[in-house]
Amino acid sequence: MRKVKLFTWAALAGILGSGMVLSGCGASEKDNEKTKIEMVQYKPEAVKAFEKMEEKFNASHDDIELVIESPNEAMTVLKTRFIKEDQPDIIGIGGDINYSNFLDADMLMDISDFEGLADIKQAYLDIDKNLEFIPKDGVYAVPYAANAAGILYNKDMFEENGWEIPETWNEFLELLDTIQASGQQPLYFGFKDVWTCLAPWNAMACDLAPADVCQQVNRGETTFSVEYRELAEKILQLLPYAQEDPYAYSYNDACTAFARGESAMYCIGSYAVPQIKSVNPDMNIDSFVFPANDSADGQILNSGVDLQFCVMEDCKDKEAAYEVLRFMLEDENIQIYLDDQNAVPCKEGDFTLPSMLDGMKEYIEQGKMTDYQDHYYPAEMAVDAMIQTYLMNQDTDAWLKKFDSDWKRYNRDLIRKVQEYQEENGEGGSRS
Template structure:
C-alpha cells in the first residue's frame, strides 16, 4: 500500500495557501463609496460604521466632493472608477450607464423589493430596459408653508393653479410675502420649473423631442408663463438671495410659502425648531385630480462592473436596502424610500402621502434634459428678461446643439 503522507502533505499545503489567502482577503477588502450628497455624509457615516461592525473584514471609505458629477466624469476618463456609487438619478447617470461602466443588476433578487415606478424612471434614462443601479431614495418638489401664518388668514391648502395664485394675492393684500424666492442660485429655479413642466408639458414630451416630433416652443408656453408669474409674489430682489438665505428667511417667518424640495425641511427646522411647517404639491393645473407630485430617484446605488471586490460591494448595497437601514436614512434625511413598505411618517409631509398612495407621481423633467443645455441658467436669464418666445426658441436651439455633438 502506498503511503498517504505525500498526499496529505500536499493537501495541507493547499489548505494553508487557501486559508492564508482567505485571511489576507478578509483583512484587505477596502472599498470606496463615492456619493454626491453633502447633507448625507453624516448619515452614511453612521450606516457605514454599523456595516463595518457587522462585517469587520470590509472597510468602506466614503468619498464626497463638491460638484461630484464633474469629478466623477474626470475619474471615468482616467479609468479611476469608485467601487460603489450613490448618484442622482439623472441624465448623467443614464450616460454613464450607456457607457457600460456599471454592474448589471437584472438578476439581483433584491430588485423585487424596489418600487417599480422608480426602477422605470432609471430605465428611461438609458438605452434598453436593464437595471444598472438600484433606486435607494426618492425626493419630492413641494411648496413648504407656515401653518400658523395660513391659519391667521384662514387659508387652506390650494388645490389648483388659480387657487394658488388667489392665495398668493390674499397674502399680499394683507401685507405679507407669499413666496421667498432664491433665484440667485439658479438650481433653485428648477423646483417650481419641474413641478410646472411635469404637469403641463404633456405626455411623452422627452421621447417626442428626442425624435424631433415636438419642441419646447410647442409645448412649454404655459410652463414659461406660469413660472414668470411667480415673480409677482416674491420678496424684493428675488435674484439677490440664495438657497441658504432662503432657508433662514423662511424659518424666520419672512414669507408664508417657500417653493423648495423636501431636502430643505431639516435645515429650516434647525434654524427654527418651533416653526409649524407643512408641505403640499405645487398645484400646476386647474383640475385638482390631474395634478401630480414631482418625485424622482434622489440616490441610485450602483457598483463598478470592474471592481476588484464585487461580492463585498454588493453586500454593502444589500445592507443599505434592509428596511431598518432604509428607514433610518429617510428619517435622518427627510426623503422618501424607494424600498417597498418603508414609509416617511413625519407629520410635516403628511399632505403628500395621498400622491404616493394613489400613484400620482411624475418624474423630474430636468433629469431627462441633456446636461450640456445648462437649463437652470437659461431659465434664470429668461426670468430677468421676460421674453417667452425668445426663451423657448433658445431652449430648442440648445437642445439641438447638445444632441448634435
C-alpha cells in the same frame, strides 16, 4: 468596438471617445480572507449616516469589509478615478444626466438578477428607465432615496388665517390673491442663485409637460415651443406675488426669510428644510404638491431619485456587492438615511417620513410622481440661467425659440444617436 460620442466630461471623453474600454481592475479584493468592497457616494452631507451603516455592516459581516468614501466633489473624484482605471465596486449617485452618461458609456453592471429590485417602487424604476439615452435591456441602479418638491408652507400662518390648501391652479391663484390682500407676503424666491429658478419650473412641469418631453423632442416628435408654452406662461404669473426683485436674494436669503415668517409659502424641495430649521428650529412646516393645472385629480408630485446605488461593470465580486446592497435596503438602515436627510424612501414599506412631507404622503404612497425635468438637461446648456433671464425679460416666444435651438446645439450627438437607433429599429421620427 463602440465609440462613445456623447460623454460630456471632457477628460473622460478623450479616452472613451477613442474607443478605449475602461477595463479597470475593480476595487474589490481579498484581504486577510475578507472581500473588500469599496463604495463611493456623492452626498458628503450624508457622511454621518454612511459612517453608521459602514460600521454596522462591518460589525455584522466576517467575510466582507465595506469601505464607504464620501468625498466633496464626488463626481470629479469619480471621473478622475475612471481615467486612472481605478473604479470602486459600487457608486452612490443621483438619478440625473450623470447616471445617463454612465449608462451610455457601458460602465454599469446589469443587476436585473438582484432580488432587492422587487421591493423598489415602480415609479422610481420607471424614472431610471426614462433616463436612458437609448433604450437598454436590463436594470443598472437600485433607487434608494428620493426627495420631493412643491410648495413648503408655514402651517401656523395658514391655520391662524384660515387659509386652505389649493388643489387646482385657479385655487392657487385665489390663495395668492387672498394672502396678498391681507398685507402678507405669499411667496419668496432666491433667484440670485440661478439653480433655484428650477424649483418652480420642475414642480409645475409635472402637471404641464410630458414626463418624457426631452425624449420626444430628441425623436423629432414635438418641440419645446409646443410642450413648454403653458409652463413658461404660468411661471411668470408667480412673480407679482413674490418679494420685490427676487434676483437680488440668494437661496440662503430665501430660506431665512421663510423661516422668519416673511412669506407664507416657499416653492422649493424638501432638501431646504434643514437650512430653514437652522434659522428657526421650531417652525411648523408642511408641504403640498404644486397645483399647476385645473384638475384636482391631475396633480403629480415632483420627486426624483436623489440617491441610487450602481455596481460597476468591472466589480470583481458581484455577490459581495449584492450583499452590500441587501444590507443597505434593510428597513432599519433605510430609516437611518431618511432620518438624517429628510428623504423619501424608494423602497415599499412602512417608513417614518419627515412631518414636513405630510401633505405629500398620499402621492408618495401611491407612486403618483414624476421626475425633475432638469435631470435631462445637459449642464452646458445652463437652463437654470436661461430661466432666470426669461423671468427678467418675459419674452415667451423668443425664449421658447432659443430653448429649441440651444437644445439642438448641445444635444446634437445625442439626437443623431437617437435617430440612428430609430432607423436601425424601424421606428418613426424625423431628421432635425
